[in-house]
Amino acid sequence: MKFLRQIFESFRFAWQALHSNVLRTTLSLLGVTIGIFAIVAVFTAVDSLNKNIRDQIDSFGKGVLYVGKWPWLMGNNYPWWKYVNRPNMKYSEFKYLQENLENAKHVAIIDGRGSVTYSHGNNSIDARLTGCSFEYNKISEFSIQQGRYFVPVETESSSYSAIIGAKIAETIFPNGNAIGQTIKIKGIKFVVIGVLEKKGTDGITLGGSPDENAFIPYTTFANIFQKDQPEPDVAVKAYDWDVKQEALEGEIEGLMRSRRSLKPSQEDNFAVNRADGINQFFDGIFATLNMAGALIAGFSLLVGGFGIANIMFVSVKERTNIIGIQKSLGAKNYFILFQFLFEAVFLSLIGGLVGIFLVWLITIIPQDALTMILSYSNITKGLFISSIIGMLSGIIPALVAARLDPVIAIRSK
Template sequence: MRFIRQTFESFRFAWQALRSNLLRTMLSLLGVTIGIFAIIAVFTLVDSLERNIKESLSFIGDKVVYVEKWPWSFGEDYQWWKYFQRPVPTYNEYRFLSEKLENAQAVVAMAFKGRVTIKNNNNSMSALIQGTTLDYNKISEVPIEQGRYFTQQEVNISRNVTIIGSDIAENLFPGQDPVGKTFKINGLNFTVIGVQRKKGESILNVGGNPDTKCLIPYGAFAKMFHSINPNITISIKGYESDEGLQELESEIRGLLRTRRGLRPLQDDNFAINRPEAIAQAISGIFVVLTIAGWVIGGFSILIGGFGIANIMFVSVKERTNIIGIQKSLGAKNYFILFQFLFEAVLLSLVGGLAGIFLVYLLSFMSLGSLDLVLTASNIALGLGVSSVIGVLSGIIPAFSASRLDPVIAIRAK
């Protein structure tokens, strides 16, 4: 009980010392404030980027592989001249895989045509048209807000029906319910059967922004555009384990090599892509940003830590007489040590809180599609680093104060 009471008294002394020297306190915590701001700002930026990218990738599916002509990788060893000579995947290959694959939950053929003008009376806009087969909603999110998804019959007979994005609904049918209404795509009438929930802008619009996209049956797309652009993508949904996905990739590779008549020593003339490859390619940027944040913030915190240590030595010098009086009245060494240690930690924590508050204010800034969110883990990290800096900066001055001889301390000038 006595120990707790004296610890609380040490904390009260430390608080009074900080309040009595406000200007010095403010100047001392600047270095820590800037350092914590730099570190937590970078961590918040990296976390927000990762979250934004994961949300973008969710629209191209989880545990999904894509069979295409071009691989999703870039670098010095990207042999584009070899990839250029590859044949494009075909609809017949999609049908072959959908019949033969045993480790797939869903197989989908899809094709894209960008910058297509769509019209409804005097309202028009440019949109991305995506033709797809029935199981597209099994490999990718299709959050229907109004209406419904395609039926088997609509896809089989290639009916001119479409699921549109929220921006298309707002532009072509302002103030109206678009479900059941028609508009023109490439001069042909299409009936709206569904409207997707608004997604908003994102850094990676892989597969196109759903808000400005028209989903239509693959057969309807082929009739309009395949004479111009016969290239398709085959998307295949695997099972939830990584092992199952690896087995699926091996099965796809074996079937396609057989289908295309490749000899054992010939390289694949197709690419099997996974969305995770995009995240891995970007992860290197995150690592660099994180290291840069630690380096920049580390220098500032180091300067701030030296500043706090210097102030604590000055405080010990100024209060040497008081320390002597306290010790002569029976104050234990830990009581004196805690006074100065608490003062250093409090000083550092205030600087850390100020840095975190600046990051919080930064989160209100508009950065386009990037939504900055200060997470509890980053707040805890900032406070933890501040506390450690306070302890390291204050431990030596506090220990030296606690070891002072009371007689010598009282006589000090």
């Protein structure tokens, strides 16, 4: 009980010392404030960017495998010459997989074009176009704000129906009422049956913004755009019990090798891709960004730590006489040590809190490029780092104060 009471007294002495020197306290915590602001801001920006990209990858469909010609490999040494002569996926192969896969929940075929002109009257816009089969909305994130999705007869009979993105609808139908209207895609008339929910603009958009994309039945797309070089992918969604999609991947490989009559000694002439590969690629990038940001911000923290240590040495010098009196009255070494250690930690924590508050102010400012989110994890990291900096900066001055000889200390002026 006595020990706890003495710790509380050390705590009170430390607070009084900080309160009695407000200007010095403010100046000494600036370095820590800048350092914690920098490091928490970097972590917050990287985490927000990471979440943005992960959400976009998830929008391609969780637990989905993509069968196509090209592997989704990342890096500078992409062996494209190995894959360029592979055969493209065919609609008949999609039907074959759809009819024979036992471990697949949904199967769809998709293909796209990067820039197609959409027009209605005098209004036009260039945007992406995707052709998809009926089950695509059960594989990928697909939110319709107005109208409806395709019905099976539309996707099988090559109907001229279209579901358009929000920005396309706003541009060519500025007065609204897009449903049921006729638009021209590459000069061919289509009827708008749906408008996608608006997603807005993000800093990085994989595969283009969904607001600038439209969907038509795959068979219609194939008749118009795939006469030269069709390169579709077949998207296959696994059942929930197949967590790593290993059963589905093995079945796809077996069926595709059988369909293409590949001998056991021959390599696959197709690729089974998954979003995990993209995630692993970005894992390395974000780990590097976090490390680089932490190193840069660490220099600011180092300067802030030296500033606190310097102020603590000054504080010990100013209060040497008081320390001597406290020791002569029976104060233990740990009582003196805790006074100065608590003071250093308080300084650092206050600076850290101010730095975190500045980051929070940035996150509440509306931003179109990238939505910043300050997580509890990054707040905890900032406070933990502040505490460590305070302890490291204050431990040596506190030890010096605790080891002072009471007689010599009392005589000092």
